[in-house]
Structures are given as C-alpha cells and as structure tokens.
Amino acid sequence: METVTEFLKTLATKGVKLSAEAGQLNCYAQNGTLTSDIRKGIIRYKSEIIALLEGREKRQQAQAEKSSSRKSKRFPLSAGQKGLYILQKVHPEMTAYNLPLCIKLNGEIDVKLLEEAWSCALNQYPILTARIVADEGTVCHSLDDRCRTSIQQQAVAFTDRQRLVAFLRRRVKQPFDLDRGPLARIELFTLNDQERILLLTIHHIIFDGVSAVVLLRSVIANYQALSRGKPVSLSRELSGYQEFVAWEEAMLASAEGRWHADYWQQRLSGELSSIELFPDLPRLASPSFEGASLAETLPADVSRGVRDFAKAQSILPSVVFLAAFKILLHRYTNLDDIIVGMPVIVRPGQRFSAEVGYFINMVPLRTRVGGRLKLSEFLREVQGTMLDAISHSSYPFELMLDKLRTKPGTKNPVFQVNYAYQNFISDASFASLSRQQAIDVQNVPEIGPEGYSDLGLEIFDKDALFSVHVRYNPDLYQEHAIKRFCEHYAALLKSLGEDGDRLLHEYSILPEQEKHRLLVEFNDTRADYPEDKCIHDLFAERVVLDPGHTAAVSGEQALSYQELYQESCDLALYLQSLGVSPDSVVGLCMDTRRWSVFTTGS
Structure with a gap:
C-alpha cells in the first residue's frame, strides 16, 4: 500500500505543491494536474500531510532561531584568543596578526554576484561578523550584524608587479579595532577589464590558515551557484566556533589536559635560550612588530634532492627542512639548545574541519644540536620531538606561558624563531579550484602575514618544487643578511642530501660561489x-x-x-x-x- 511519503513524492514529480496553515491544507497546481486519483489521495492523507508540513515548519523555525542565536549571542574566547587579545590591546597599532588572503581573478567578474557570494559566506560563518567585547569582566565574542562587511572596490594602475605588491602590503597593514570591529575586510582592486585582485584581510583572533582555504572555497562555490541561477546551499551541520571553545574548556579540565600540561612543563624546564642571529647588533628596548618578507624558490635539483633524501630516510620532507633550519641556527648562534615555534592545526575530530575560526596553536620544538651527533641520529630526534609536540598540541601555548609566569602582552620569551611547513595551499590547489568552478583563480604568493616573530621560515610545497619564505623583522635584520641566510640554507639542504651520514658540523653551508671566493679568490695573492x-x-x-x-x-x-x-x-x-x-x-x-x-x- 502506498505511504504518505511515497504519495508526496508523486505530487512533487507532477509539480503539485502543498502547504499547511492553521490546520488548513492549501494546494497549488497547474490546470489539469489534479486528477481524480490525486484528489482522492489528498483527502485520504490530509491529516498526515498537515502534521508533516507543520512539523517541518516548526523544525525550520527552530533551526532559524538557532542560526539567529548563533549570530547574536555572546560566547567566551578560547585560551589562544585571550593571549592574542591581550597582545593586541597592549599594542593597538600592531598589524602582525592581520591574516591576508590575496588572489588574482582573471576574466569577466560579476561584482554584484561576488558581493552576494560574500554575504552568503558571512551567513555560513557568522564568526566573521564578530567583535571582541568585555561582558561582566569576561572577554567574549559578540556576533554583530553591524560588522557585516561589503566589498570595497577600487581601480588601480601600476607599472610593475613590485609596486602592486607594495600597495597590497600597505592595505594588509591597516590595523583592526577589536572592540569596535569589524575584524574582516574584503577589497576588490581592478587592474583592467580582465584582471582583478581580491584581497581578504581578517584578524588572526577569528581566523587561521585552514580557514582561509575553507572561506575561499565557500565564496567561489557561492559565486558559481549564483552565476548559474541556483540558490546557495548553506550547511546546517556546522557546530560553530563556540562549540570548539566549550570542547577546549572541557579538555583542559580533564585528565587529558593535565597530561598535556605535565608534558610541556617538563619540556620547558630549565633555562631557555634566546636566539639572536647577529648578537653584536643593537636590540630595541621595546618589542617591535615590524615585518618584511623574502621568498625564494629552491632549485629543481635541491628540491628533488630533499624529496629523495626524505624518502630514503623514511621521514617527511617537513622534518628535513626543520632539521636543516636548526643546524643552520646552531651554526649562526653557536647555541646547542635550539627552540623553534611551529603552528599546529587543532581541529579535533571531523566536526570542526569545515569551520572558520582560530583553530591554531603554537608548539615549541626543543632539541639539542651540539655535541658529536650524526645526521641520522639528529633526524630521528627532530622527528620524535615534532610528533610528540603534535600529540600534545591541544594544550594552548598561552597556558604554557602562564606556567612560566611571563608578563602578559610581551613578546614571546620561549622562542623568537618560527617554522611552518605549508602544504594546504599550493598552486595546484588553486588550479584545481579553477577547473572545478570554471573561474580562473591564482594565488598572489608575495602577500602573507608579517611581523609576528623576529624570524620565521615557511616552506611551501609547490608540487615539484619547494618555495622558501622568510618573514623577518627589518628592525633587527637587514635584507642582505636574510638573503645570505637563505643561500646558506639552500647550500646546507644540498649538502645534507649529497654528503652521506656525517657529524652535523661537517656539512657545508657555503654556496659554490661563496666557497670559490673564500678558497680561491681571497687566496689569490700572487704578485710580480x-x-x-x-x-x-x-x-x-x-x-x-x-x-x-x-x-x-x-x-x-x-x-x-x-x-x-x-x-x-x-x-x-x-x-x-x-x-x-x-x-x-x-x-x-x-x-x-x-x-x-x-x-x-x-
């Protein structure tokens, strides 16, 4: 016997629409559609249809109320956000934690549809409308519709790419007001009829690197749906960032939280070394958050050598790059105890994988580099340290600082150097996105965060090649010194892959040109x-x-x-x-x- 659900499916295929209001059933259909069988079916299932329709309306209303609540209610900050909030309040003009997402759009773009696509993304991720307020002594998010941003358009003309990049970097460094908001900006710069730059700048306190990928995919998918005349489908399965805050609070109060705390207390015990590449240079009396960047693509033979070496050692390329970084820091500073900070994604389970928010934690990677260590031994130690840190990465770095009793709002006393291996954003992923959405999207790699540490090394996995990005404080390091540091790093990577398993101090950091200058040119003292x-x-x-x-x-x-x-x-x-x-x-x-x-x- 036909059920009411099967009957409703039949009506849907014939274009018959039903609605219920105050216990009455309303029917909408074209002339000639309502046959005698359909009329009899509607009469037979009337009460059940009304119950189903009214129940669906109640569920939709409850979902809408829940969504509305998500947009307007206040909820506390996570531990990591609290640390960022204090730092930003102590240094209100700081822009080190402005996270940019910069892409180039090629071809015809309907700006109105792009604006609507962005609005839909704000509906999907209401944390992008947040500002940070104090509520009865507690700092919390306030999801505020007044912080809904719209696309700011501007036509620009630059004679070369270098000037365009400098302009975009200045735009990124416009400060945010956490109390007033908004904490997100979206700007569209028109170069010509076929080329535009879309620049999203969002404060790190509500955003991270993976969120950038999630948001970009959402905006482009929304734009594509709208351009085809289809409605934008918003997911109702997302928990919202407040659920992560609740998860973190429960975890920290549990045995797991105490286990993490004990681990980090042990790892950070004793005296902590401070890394200064050039200790003879004068240091600033107060912390500086100025930033600059230098990007170099490793030669094909070096990139290939790193992959082959990692495979031969049964380790990840990220471990090779980190180990080489630590060896080079040891050569420059003569320190044996090297601590490097590394960002780790903290998205427990799958329920937060598609969320936008601050799901990142910094973990200190502490290893000893001195002594008579062989490369194979050091690689195992670096890998073990990295894996242990990742397994304990749920414990917020700000709480580690509390255990060390550091002064809130000061620069990081545990590590002054950062390392990150970025493989979630690549040229291939942008190409894939373009193919899937029929829109030409290109990353603008020169635009990234700057000033969050004295020295930061980022490795970008660009399919066959690796790209090395060094973020540095220009108040401490000059560009020519950073260029030389990059040259030494590339030479060390090449030496690690070619010179077998030696003691760490036996690997060369000198590029061939510098080696020739030191050994041949400087010793060419022949004279008549x-x-x-x-x-x-x-x-x-x-x-x-x-x-x-x-x-x-x-x-x-x-x-x-x-x-x-x-x-x-x-x-x-x-x-x-x-x-x-x-x-x-x-x-x-x-x-x-x-x-x-x-x-x-x-």
Whole structure:
C-alpha cells in the first residue's frame, strides 16, 4: 500500500505543491494536474500531510532561531584568543596578526554576484561578523550584524608587479579595532577589464590558515551557484566556533589536559635560550612588530634532492627542512639548545574541519644540536620531538606561558624563531579550484602575514618544487643578511642530501660561489716581484722610501720601517760577532712582549 511519503513524492514529480496553515491544507497546481486519483489521495492523507508540513515548519523555525542565536549571542574566547587579545590591546597599532588572503581573478567578474557570494559566506560563518567585547569582566565574542562587511572596490594602475605588491602590503597593514570591529575586510582592486585582485584581510583572533582555504572555497562555490541561477546551499551541520571553545574548556579540565600540561612543563624546564642571529647588533628596548618578507624558490635539483633524501630516510620532507633550519641556527648562534615555534592545526575530530575560526596553536620544538651527533641520529630526534609536540598540541601555548609566569602582552620569551611547513595551499590547489568552478583563480604568493616573530621560515610545497619564505623583522635584520641566510640554507639542504651520514658540523653551508671566493679568490695573492733580490733587500728599499710609516704592530706598540730596520741591523751585527755566517739556522729566545720578527740580514 502506498505511504504518505511515497504519495508526496508523486505530487512533487507532477509539480503539485502543498502547504499547511492553521490546520488548513492549501494546494497549488497547474490546470489539469489534479486528477481524480490525486484528489482522492489528498483527502485520504490530509491529516498526515498537515502534521508533516507543520512539523517541518516548526523544525525550520527552530533551526532559524538557532542560526539567529548563533549570530547574536555572546560566547567566551578560547585560551589562544585571550593571549592574542591581550597582545593586541597592549599594542593597538600592531598589524602582525592581520591574516591576508590575496588572489588574482582573471576574466569577466560579476561584482554584484561576488558581493552576494560574500554575504552568503558571512551567513555560513557568522564568526566573521564578530567583535571582541568585555561582558561582566569576561572577554567574549559578540556576533554583530553591524560588522557585516561589503566589498570595497577600487581601480588601480601600476607599472610593475613590485609596486602592486607594495600597495597590497600597505592595505594588509591597516590595523583592526577589536572592540569596535569589524575584524574582516574584503577589497576588490581592478587592474583592467580582465584582471582583478581580491584581497581578504581578517584578524588572526577569528581566523587561521585552514580557514582561509575553507572561506575561499565557500565564496567561489557561492559565486558559481549564483552565476548559474541556483540558490546557495548553506550547511546546517556546522557546530560553530563556540562549540570548539566549550570542547577546549572541557579538555583542559580533564585528565587529558593535565597530561598535556605535565608534558610541556617538563619540556620547558630549565633555562631557555634566546636566539639572536647577529648578537653584536643593537636590540630595541621595546618589542617591535615590524615585518618584511623574502621568498625564494629552491632549485629543481635541491628540491628533488630533499624529496629523495626524505624518502630514503623514511621521514617527511617537513622534518628535513626543520632539521636543516636548526643546524643552520646552531651554526649562526653557536647555541646547542635550539627552540623553534611551529603552528599546529587543532581541529579535533571531523566536526570542526569545515569551520572558520582560530583553530591554531603554537608548539615549541626543543632539541639539542651540539655535541658529536650524526645526521641520522639528529633526524630521528627532530622527528620524535615534532610528533610528540603534535600529540600534545591541544594544550594552548598561552597556558604554557602562564606556567612560566611571563608578563602578559610581551613578546614571546620561549622562542623568537618560527617554522611552518605549508602544504594546504599550493598552486595546484588553486588550479584545481579553477577547473572545478570554471573561474580562473591564482594565488598572489608575495602577500602573507608579517611581523609576528623576529624570524620565521615557511616552506611551501609547490608540487615539484619547494618555495622558501622568510618573514623577518627589518628592525633587527637587514635584507642582505636574510638573503645570505637563505643561500646558506639552500647550500646546507644540498649538502645534507649529497654528503652521506656525517657529524652535523661537517656539512657545508657555503654556496659554490661563496666557497670559490673564500678558497680561491681571497687566496689569490700572487704578485710580480724582483727575483734577483732577497726579502731583506726589498725591505731595505722600503725603509728608504717610507722610513716613518708603520711596519709592525704588537698590542699597543708600533715600529716604523726605520725603527724595525735599526733593531734588525743591531741583531744581525751581534749574531755576526758570534760567528754566525750566511744560511746558518739560529734559534732566538725572545720576550714574547717584545718583537718576535726581525729581518736579520745574516
């Protein structure tokens, strides 16, 4: 016997629509559609249809109320967000935690549809409308419709890419006001009819790197649906960032949280070293959050060598890059105890995988580099340290700082150098996105966060090649020094892959050009000289030419050519009086505080 559900499916195929209102059933259909069988079915299932329709309306209303609640209610910050909030309040003009997502759009773009696609993304991810407020002594999110942003458009013209990049970086560094909001900006810069730059800048307190991918896919998918005349489908399965905050609070109060806390307390015990690549340079009295970037693509042979070496060692390329980074830091600083910070994605289970928010944690990777370690031993230690840190990454870094009793709002006292291996954004992923959505999307790799640490190394996996991005503080390091650091890093990577399993100090960090300059060019001291004269003859000629010029220096004492010649002659005459003849070998016992080099003429 046909059920009411099967009957409703039949009506749907014939274009018959039903609705229920105040216990009444309303029917909408084209002329001739309502056959006698359909009429009899509607009468037979009337009460059940009304119950189903009213039940669906109640569920939809409840979902809408829940969604509305998500947009307007307040909820506390996560532990990591609290640390960022304090840092930003102490340094309100700081822009180090402005996260940019910059893409180039090629071809025709319907700006109105793009605006609507962005609005739908805000509906899907209401945390993008948040501002940070104090509520009865507790700092929390406030999802505020007044913080819904719209696309800001501007036509720009630049003669070269370098000026365009400089312009975009200035736009990224416009500060946010956490209290007033909004904490997200979206700007569309028109280069010409076929080329546009879409720049999304969002404060890190509500955003992270994976969120950038999630949001970009959402906006492009929304745009594609709208351009085809289809409605945008919003997921009702997302938990919202407040669910993550609740999860974190419960985890920290559990045995698991205590286990994580004990691990980090042990790892960070003892004196913590401070890394300064060039300790002779003056340090600023107060922390600086200025930022600059340098990007280099590794040569094909070096990139291929890293992949082959990692495969041969049964480790990930990320471990090879981190190990090389630590070895190079050791060479520059002569420190054995090296601590490097690494960002880790904290999205427990699958329920937060498609969410937008601050799902990131910094973990300190502490290893010893000195001693007589072989490369194979060091790689295992680095890999073990990384895996342990990832397994304990749910414990917020800000709570680690609390255990160390550091002053809130100050620069990081645990590590001054960061490392990140980025493989969730690649040129291939953008190409794939373009193919799937029939829109040409290209990443603008020069635009990224800057100033969050004194020195940061990011490795981008670009399919066949690797790209090295160094983020640095220009108040501490000059560009030419960072370029040389990158050259040493590339040379070390090449040496690690080619020179077998050696002690760590035996691997070269010198590029071939620098090695040639040091070993060949600087030692090329050949010069023409009279072959018919001895060195004391040449010295005597110089005495005649420059008798008063300084010839030798020892400590604070100096001798001119004339004075050195006179003392040499005195010594020569004395030796001759003792019977010393030419070509004799004479041992001299002299006061080391006096002169130990003489031209004797004997």
